[in-house]
Amino acid sequence: MTQPPQGVRRSYGVKAAPYGFLLPAAVLFALFFALPIGYAIWLSLHKIEIKGLGLGKGARSEVWAGLENYTSALTDSELAASGLRILGYGAVVVPVMLGLALFFALLLDTERVRARSFSRLAIFLPYAVPGVIAALLWGFLYLPDVSPFFYVLDALGLPQPDLMDGTPLYLAMANIAVWGGTGFNMIVIYTALRSLPAEVYEAAKLDGCSEFQIALRVKIPMVVPSLVLTFFFSIIATLQVFNEPTTLRPLTNGIPTTWSPLMKVYNDAFTGGNIHAASATAVVLALATFVLSFALLRISNRRTTQGATR
Numbered sequence: 001m002t003q004p005p006q007g008v009r010r011s012y013g014v015k016a017a018p019y020g021f022l023l024p025a026a027v028l029f030a031l032f033f034a035l036p037i038g039y040a041i042w043l044s045l046h047k048i049e050i051k052g053l054g055l056g057k058g059a060r061s062e063v064w065a066g067l068e069n070y071t072s073a074l075t076d077s078e079l080a081a082s083g084l085r086i087l088g089y090g091a092v093v094v095p096v097m098l099g100l101a102l103f104f105a106l107l108l109d110t111e112r113v114r115a116r117s118f119s120r121l122a123i124f125l126p127y128a129v130p131g132v133i134a135a136l137l138w139g140f141l142y143l144p145d146v147s148p149f150f151y152v153l154d155a156l157g158l159p160q161p162d163l164m165d166g167t168p169l170y171l172a173m174a175n176i177a178v179w180g181g182t183g184f185n186m187i188v189i190y191t192a193l194r195s196l197p198a199e200v201y202e203a204a205k206l207d208g209c210s211e212f213q214i215a216l217r218v219k220i221p222m223v224v225p226s227l228v229l230t231f232f233f234s235i236i237a238t239l240q241v242f243n244e245p246t247t248l249r250p251l252t253n254g255i256p257t258t259w260s261p262l263m264k265v266y267n268d269a270f271t272g273g274n275i276h277a278a279s280a281t282a283v284v285l286a287l288a289t290f291v292l293s294f295a296l297l298r299i300s301n302r303r304t305t306q307g308a309t310r
Contacts, residue, residue, distance in 0.1 A: 037286075040279045040282055040283060041279070041283055043275060043276050043279035044069050044070065044276060044279040044280035044282075044283050045064065045065060045066065045067075045069070046062050046063065046064060046065050046276055047062070047063060047065035047068065047069065047276050047277075048060055048061070048062055048063075048274075048276065049061050049062075049063045065276065069276055069277050069279070069280035070280050070283075070284065072277060072280070073277065073280045073281045073284050074284065076264075076281075078258045078264060079258075079261060079264055079281060081258070082258050082259060082260050082261045082263070082264050083261060085170075085259060085260065086238060086239060086241065086260055086261060088170055089170055089173065089174060089238065089241065089260075090235070090238035090239075092170060092171065092174040093174045093177045093178060093181075093234070093238055094231070094234045094235065094238060096174070096178050097177065097178045097181050097182050097185060097234060098185060098227065098230055098231060098234060100178065100182045100186075101182050101183075101185035101186040101188075101189055101230065102186075102189055102220070102227065104123050104182070104186045104190075105186050105189035105190040105193055105223075106193070106215045106219060106220075108120055108186075108190055109190060109193045109194065109219070110211055120186075120187075120190070123182065123183045123186055124183035124184070124186065124187055125183065126179050126180050126182070126183055127180055127181065127182075127183040127184045129180060131180065131243035131244065131247075132243050132247050134176055134179065134180050135176055135243055135244045135247035135248055136247055138172070138175065138176045138179070139247065139248045139251045140251075142163040142164055142172055142248075142251075143164070143251060144160055144162075164248070164251060164252035164254055165252060165253070165254035166254065169252070169254050169255070172248075173241075173244045173245060173248065176244050177237075177238075177241070177244065181234065181237065185230040185233070185234070188226050188229065188230050189223055189226050189227065189230065191226075192222075192223040192225070192226035193219060193223055196219070196222055196223075200218060200222075201214060201218070204217075204218050228300045231296070232293055232296065232297070235292065235293065235296070236289060236293065239261070239285070239288075239289050239292075240262060240289075241260050241262070242260060242262040242263060242266070245259045245260055245263060246263060246266075257271065261281070261285050262285070264281060265278045265281050265282050265285070266278075268281065
């Protein structure tokens with residue numbers, strides 16, 4: 001049997017090299033992403049059937065349920081209530097966090113700012129704090145008995161708001177998310193600002209634009225793609241909020257076990273023991289996140305295309 005020429009073997013090796021580099025990532029993707037998603041979908045289409053008193057071998061069996069779990073999830077009032085709470089939470093977090101990130105990025109990008117490296121690190125540093133630790137830190141600052149802020153308010157004779165119940169609870173948890181996420185979004189926007197050509201700024205200055213006018217008419221329009229990217233990240237993170245309410249829950253009676261959709265999934269799976277219903281709810285949340293992200297991306301691309309044609 002004749003061997004292929006050396007040049008042909010070398011050509012095969014060159015063509016196969018990219019696939020060799022991609023193989024580890026593909027294996028990890030299949031094991032830790034695709035396979036769990038497939039298993040969750042499989043669980044969501046089954047349920048546990050109990051025969052008799054549920055005692056003895058074979059009394060509990062896993063049977064096909066079809067779309068029964070999905071119907072229960074879509075008609076669950078607790079899931080709907082948790083979704084509404086997340087919408088209210090996101091309506092506070094996303095605009096404030098992105099507004100602060102854009103403000104800090106523009107501020108750091110000005111020529112007159114001093115200690116730029118220190119300021120950038122100080123703003124980004126809260127993002128490096130794990131979410132559970134951040135929630136515990138702020139949770140104790142919210143408690144009247146241990147918080148130094150409440151001590152100062154009491155010494156000044158000012159009213160002490162209850163931040164762990166009712167509407168102020170949304171603001172308290174939103175503050176934790178804003179404190180932790182502003183730095184990351186600021187870095188993304190600031191990096192986009194630093195990549196803009198200096199000739200654009202010089203031309204604007206020659207036309208007599210002030211720093212404020214340059215920021216409003218030049219910088220912000222040119223970093224819109226970065227703003228859209230951070231907006232998508234913020235929306236997805238808001239839909240997946242879990243650490244803050246779960247960590248603050250032992251400190252107050254105002255947070256139920258199903259405060260957020262992910263808390264509802266966790267409660268159904270590990271407290272209620274119904275992992276099949278929890279899997280269906282998780283799949284519904286994943287589809288809702290995908291549809292929302294896809295719709296927002298299409299709207300953003302359409303506006304960008306319309307702006308480019310003009």
